[in-house]
Amino acid sequence: MATHTDRATARTVSPTAPPSSSSLFEEYRRLTGKSAQLAERARKVFPSGITHDSRFLEPYPLYVEHAAGSHKWDVDGREYVDYTGGHGALLLGHNHPRIVAAIEEQLRRGTHYGSGHELEIRWGELVQQLLPSAERVRFTSSGTEATLLALRLARAATGKQKIVRFAGHFHGWHDHVAFGLGPDNRPLSSPGVLPELAEQMIIAPPNDAAALERIFAENPDVAAVILEPTGGSWGQTPIVPEFLRELRELTARRGVLLIFDEVISGFRVAPGGAQQHFGIRPDLTTLAKILAGGLPGGAVAGREDVLEALAFPSAAGPRRDKVPHHGTYNANPLSAAAGIATLELVATTDACQQANDYAARLRARLQQVVDEAGAPWIVYGTFSGFHVFTNPEGQTVTAADIASGRCDWRSIKAPAKPGLTSKLRVGMILHGVEIFSWPGGPTSAVHSDEDFERTVAAFRGTLRRLQDEGEF
DSSP states (O other), X not given: OOOBOOTTTOSOBOOOOOOTTOHHHXXXXXXXXXXXXXXXXXXXXXXXXXXXXXXXXXXXXXXXXEEEBTEEEETTSOEEEEESHHHHTOTTOBTOHHHHHHHHHHXXXXXXXXXXXXXXXXXXXXXXXXXXXXXXXXXXXXXXXHHHHHHHHHHHHHOOXXXXXXXXXXXXXXXXXXXXXXXXXXXXXXXXXXXXXXXXXXXXXXXXXXXXXXHHHHOTTEEEEEEXXXXXXXXXXXXXXXXXXXXXXXXXXXXXXXXXXXXXXXXXXXXXXXXXXHTOOOSEEEEOGGGGTTSSOEEEEEOHHHHGGGSOOOTTSOOOOOOOOOXXXXXXXXXXXXXXXXXXXXXXXXXXXXXXXXXXXXXXXXXHHHHHHTOOOEXXXXXXXXXXXXXXXXXXXXXXXXXXXOSOHHHHHSXXXXXXXXXXXXXXXXXXXXXXXXXXXXXXXXXXXXXXXXXXXXXXXXXXXXXXXXXX
């Protein structure tokens, strides 16, 4: 079966079409006719009619016309509480006035100078101010580019080849990370990815320090370990904090670079990201999403001696090879303007805490709804995110089991009952709420109490519809 994944999902999303007889889909088609028309046009332009794998939805995705704050409106004029959150980029919601003003002002000044500009310096200084480990910064155009550059820098700095990453964690779509594990726990290359590249990546089980020790002992040529410090796919498969501390000690002792992929968690868990919250200093950090305030942009930040490989060698200094790095849109002025406005707000407000608190309340309330409905599901997550685990294997498991790592990551990643995820998402849409494809979503600092109650009511109504259709 063909599958696709996304950083913000990294759970396998099945394109299997749900039963066409579902009343949920019949109502969806009736209420979203203009989305259906656009989807038909899109299928003649894009593979599967979509421009990002996580936007796949049966019978067709929703098409949005505009957004503001925590809400958005589709092309049929229907309003939704939004939990897609710009794929996690919009901690401050859609069209925050300070960010819009910064973009508009810069738009009049120019969109691409092909030269350095003061905004890029201020943007980088804010990253250094907020992120504990950011001795030096290099901007990219996306999170995928950031992780690609981080791996290259790690190999250049250490002279070693292999990279360790963790099962269930997502680091973009470039060839070094665009594959998972096969049935024998060996890297499984994807179509178009050279097996030789996959062989340089070691996929380790999460939260297992003993397994990591064995990997290091058997592979002296490990350059770096990369992971999402909150767990795979924004905590869908959580990392236990104690393991993070063990990981930092192990990598430091072995001379292996530690890379925190904070593309989602950066400036979201706390102003200084997961590394500030946990008090752990990685060697390199990859950033995107909130970094650029909803516009394209990414970065690698970290140790000066590692990032100096990007610097041009001095004529008076020793000869050395430079790590090349280009990118037409690196530190684009519009992205810099949006990023500066965003990071200044992150630094001077309690936006991170507001989003975290809202998500904690929402997770608890949604779990109450699940329990009342008698479904075997679990609503869980950390910081400003929530996940809905539909428990396809019928395990006896709690949110605490998932958070502590006692629930195997393979069980969490097990595909849901065919069609169920689409039914859940469509049901929420019919009740005026759009969630992300995990299923779940990131929360923001601008979600309101009214949004909260509307979301809970939508979830309750959707579960009733699913129960009526025999889904649990």
